[in-house]
Amino acid sequence: MKKLISKIAAVGLVAAMAMSLAGCGAGAGSGAGVVKTIDISLTDEQYAFGVDKNNADLLEQTNKYIEQIKSDGTLDSICEHYFGDGEPVGVTSAKEDDSKDQLVVATNAEFSPFEYKEGDTFYGIDMELAQGLAEYLNKELVILDVDFEAVCTYVDTGKADMAIAGLTINETRKESVNFTDSYYTASQVLIVPSSDTAFDSCETADDVLAVLADQDAGRIGGQSGTTAEFYVKGDSDWGFDGISNMSWVGYTSGSLAVNDMLSGNINYVMIDKAPAEMIVKKVNAAN
Amino acid sequence: MTIQSLVTKWNMFFDTFLNKGGYKEVLTGLLNTLIIALLALVLGIIIGTIIAAIEVQPKKYGAWGKTLAVLKKISGIYVAFFRGTPMVVQLLLGYFVILPLLGINLSSIVVATLIMGLNSGAYVSEIMRSGILSVDIGQMEAGRALGLGYGTTMWKIIIPQAVKNILPTLGNELISLVKETSVVSFIGVVDLYKAFRNIGSGNYEYMMPFLVMAVIYIVIILIITFALKMMERGLRASDKR
Numbered sequence: 001m002k003k004l005i006s007k008i009a010a011v012g013l014v015a016a017m018a019m020s021l022a023g024c025g026a027g028a029g030s031g032a033g034v035v036k037t038i039d040i041s042l043t044d045e046q047y048a049f050g051v052d053k054n055n056a057d058l059l060e061q062t063n064k065y066i067e068q069i070k071s072d073g074t075l076d077s078i079c080e081h082y083f084g085d086g087e088p089v090g091v092t093s094a095k096e097d098d099s100k101d102q103l104v105v106a107t108n109a110e111f112s113p114f115e116y117k118e119g120d121t122f123y124g125i126d127m128e129l130a131q132g133l134a135e136y137l138n139k140e141l142v143i144l145d146v147d148f149e150a151v152c153t154y155v156d157t158g159k160a161d162m163a164i165a166g167l168t169i170n171e172t173r174k175e176s177v178n179f180t181d182s183y184y185t186a187s188q189v190l191i192v193p194s195s196d197t198a199f200d201s202c203e204t205a206d207d208v209l210a211v212l213a214d215q216d217a218g219r220i221g222g223q224s225g226t227t228a229e230f231y232v233k234g235d236s237d238w239g240f241d242g243i244s245n246m247s248w249v250g251y252t253s254g255s256l257a258v259n260d261m262l263s264g265n266i267n268y269v270m271i272d273k274a275p276a277e278m279i280v281k282k283v284n285a286a287n
Numbered sequence: 288m289t290i291q292s293l294v295t296k297w298n299m300f301f302d303t304f305l306n307k308g309g310y311k312e313v314l315t316g317l318l319n320t321l322i323i324a325l326l327a328l329v330l331g332i333i334i335g336t337i338i339a340a341i342e343v344q345p346k347k348y349g350a351w352g353k354t355l356a357v358l359k360k361i362s363g364i365y366v367a368f369f370r371g372t373p374m375v376v377q378l379l380l381g382y383f384v385i386l387p388l389l390g391i392n393l394s395s396i397v398v399a400t401l402i403m404g405l406n407s408g409a410y411v412s413e414i415m416r417s418g419i420l421s422v423d424i425g426q427m428e429a430g431r432a433l434g435l436g437y438g439t440t441m442w443k444i445i446i447p448q449a450v451k452n453i454l455p456t457l458g459n460e461l462i463s464l465v466k467e468t469s470v471v472s473f474i475g476v477v478d479l480y481k482a483f484r485n486i487g488s489g490n491y492e493y494m495m496p497f498l499v500m501a502v503i504y505i506v507i508i509l510i511i512t513f514a515l516k517m518m519e520r521g522l523r524a525s526d527k528r
Contacts, residue, residue, distance in 0.1 A: 096394065110488035117485045119308025120315075145485070146475045150383075154475075157387040252484070255491035282491040286299060287292050 033284035034262060036194045037276045041187035042205045043240075045227060045272075047114075050163035050177030052155050058137075058162065062180045065136045069129070075183060078128045082113035083274070090121040091131045093143035103139040105130045106160035108148035110253040111223075112278045114166040117145065126164045129183070147252065149225035152176040166272060168227045172237045188228050189276050190220075191258055191269040209243065217245045218267035221257035224250030228270035255279050262287070293494075300486065300495035309486045316482030317503070319396060323471060323478070324464040326400045331407025331460065332415075338362045338408065339415035340441055362412070369409035375470045377402050382474040399471040407464060414456045418449035451522050458515035462508050469504075479503065 049066075051059045069075040080086040094102065107126060109117040115124035122143055134141035144160055151167070154160040156176040168186065169179045190208065192199065198215070202208050212218075220243065222228040227238070229250060234242020246267070251257040254271040258279050261269050271279070303309045341358050369377065381402045386393060393401075422445050430440030450457075472481035483500040487493035 109485065112489075112491075116489055117312075118303060118489045120311045121308065144475055145477075147473065150473075150475075153383055157383060158392070159475075253488055255488065256493060258491070259493060279491050286296050286490065286492045 033194050033280070034287045035191055035258060035280050035283055037273075037280055038190040038192060038199045038202065038208060039273075040199075040202055040205055040208050041189065041273065042208065042270070043188045043227065043231060045168040045186045045188075046182035047166055047184040047186055048169050048179040048182045050152055050155055050167050050173065050179055052158065052161050053176075053178050054158075055161065056178075059178050059180060061137060062133060062162070065133050066181050066183050068136075069132065070183070074132065075129075078125055078132075081128070082125055088123040089128055089131075090118075090123055091127040091141070091143070092121055094140045096142050096144075097140075101139045102142045103130075103134045103137060103162075104142045104144060104160045106144045106146055106151045106154040106163045107165040108151055109143075109145045110255075111148075111166050111272075111275050113274055115164075125184075126166060130164050147225075148223060166275075170227075170238055186272050186274065188231055188270050189273045191261070191271065191276050191280060193261065212243055212246060215245065215267075217247070219249050219265075220246045220268045220270050221249040221251055221260060221266040222270045223254045223257065224252065226271065228272075232270060255283065258283050296492050296495050299490045299492050300499070303486050303489055307489070309482075309489075312477065312482040312485055313479070313503075316477050316479040317507075319471075319476055320465060320468045320479045321507070323396065323400050323403060323468050323476070324461060327403035327407050327464050328457075328461050330400070330404025331411045331464075332457070334405065334408030335411025335413075335415045336446065338366065338412035339419055340446075342412065342416055343419050344437075366409045366412055369406045374403070374406055374467050375473055377406055378470065378474050395471075395475040399468075399474060399476050403464060403467065403471075406467075407460060410463075411457070411460060414453050414460065415449065418453035418456075419445055421452050422448045454515070454519050454522065458512070461515075462511060465507060465511065466504065 049062055051062060069078075077086070081088050094100075096102070096104065107115045107130075109115045109122060109124070109127075111124070113124055114126045115122065117123070122145075127143070130143065131141055144154060146154060148165060151160075151163040151165045152173055153176065155163045163177060166184075166186070167173065167179075169182065173179070190199070198211050199208060202211060220228075220232045222232075229248055230238045231240045232243050232246055232248040234240050234244075249257070249260075249266050251260065254269065254275055257266065257269045257271070260266055262283070269276075304313070341355070341362050344355060346352065347355050372380075378399065382395065382398050386398065419441075426444055426448065427440055430444045431437070435443075468478050469480040471478050472484070477485075479500060483496040484493075487496040
């Protein structure tokens with residue numbers, strides 16, 4: 001019996017290795033990276049914090065904080081930690097405790113450079129902003145790391161005071177949360193395999209859309225619940241027409257979508273620009 | 288996907304795991320997974336036994352008979368609901384719909400344990416019912432003949448024997464629960480799956496985290512299986528089988 005099991009295990013292991021080597025035959029032998037972003041902004045969005053609708057006071061104070069960090073350069077210097085030469089500053093979440101005065105923030109820590117986790121420490125522009133806000137309000141910071149689609153629901157049901165998750169301002173979301181003033185301008189971009197040349201001559205978003213429309217029916221993937229999903233599917237609330245010959249495939253995070261694109265299951269990935277650059281950097285390093 | 292890229296991926300994972308404190312989250316996740324599964328099993332057994340005892344009772348008449356009929360109906364609906372909906376649906380319903388409507392605020396890990404316990408109760412009730420029915424009817428007759436009430440006979444004679452019979456199936460239920468905890472991240476609990484997802488998201492590299500996660504799940508289940516075999520052997524000592 002033991003011999004049989006060990007034989008089966010050996011065969012299984014070899015099969016798994018063979019499949020993984022064969023499945024990605026057209027690998028990145030050239031060292032130029034396997035994916036790249038098409039650096040053309042497809043949208044023009046504003047990120048803001050989503051605050052509990054029952055807490056007008058918190059909204060007012062948060063807006064004051066945002067105004068302060070914009071004018072005294074804190075926002076710029078925090079962005080420098082991630083886009084420039086700075087070092088990311090770690091943020092830790094306290095344990096939720098009803099007896100203490102806490103700021104409970106809901107986020108989805110799978111969206112570098114805005115929020116991500118290394119071990120049990122949070123990093124990211126949004127996370128450092130949350131820490132600053134908690135200090136400004138003299139409260140203890142509690143971070144709830146949940147699925148992105150649930151972030152606004154957490155605020156709506158009172159389980160969190162606010163949502164700080166690279167959240168784009170949008171009418172539908174306003175039904176669950178009140179948005180603060182914007183703190184970041186963002187946009188969607190496409191991530192494509194590095195061997196793809198279809199977009200080389202594109203200069204504007206319309207060029208990109210034209211190239212996409214020319215193609216056969218395909219699949220665009222990305223993180224579920226993000227702006228990209230509505231852009232591809234089309235949504236009257238967001239004001240997007242949708243991309244008619246492309247269907248949307250949702251994943252729990254952008255990087256899973258990129259990995260699936262490398263496996264050939266989807267054609268392109270659409271995600272916000274800053275995370276796209278981070279993902280491309282890391283995926284190219286790992287492949 | 289070359290051997291070299293696989294090695295790079297492993298190194299990235301190992302680096303996050305060891306140097307950047309990834310192991311702390313994995314330990315928290317592991318603890319949560321095991322605690323939720325075990326507590327849910329205990330809750331499930333308690334609820335399951337009560338429901339099974341109700342379902343097994345023959346129809347009675349009079350005032351007690353009417354209450355019994357109502358109890359049977361309620362337990363029927365309970366079992367049908369918890370067996371008829373996926374665990375994820377139950378978790379989301381409980382955490383995002385029912386509790387806010389009732390205005391109760393419980394921590395997500397408590398909600399996860401409760402819902403999984405209720406779910407488990409529905410399945411365990413059927414397991415328990417078959418266990419009770421498998422005990423020789425002579426045992427009930429002997430108990431009643433000795434003058435013991437229905438409840439006492441059930442509790443002290445039938446159910447202990449029933450439990451011995453269904454121990455393998457209860458073990459299955461525990462294994463099921465451990466695997467089902469992988470969806471509690473939907474309501475914000477850090478379980479084993481979520482811990483590895485976080486490790487993966489830091490590097491945007493999920494291959495190795497997911498592989499290691501699967502191996503850890505298998506190891507946990509093997510340990511549980513082994514422990515159950517030992518317990519069964521101990522209980523069977525009196526059986527001479």
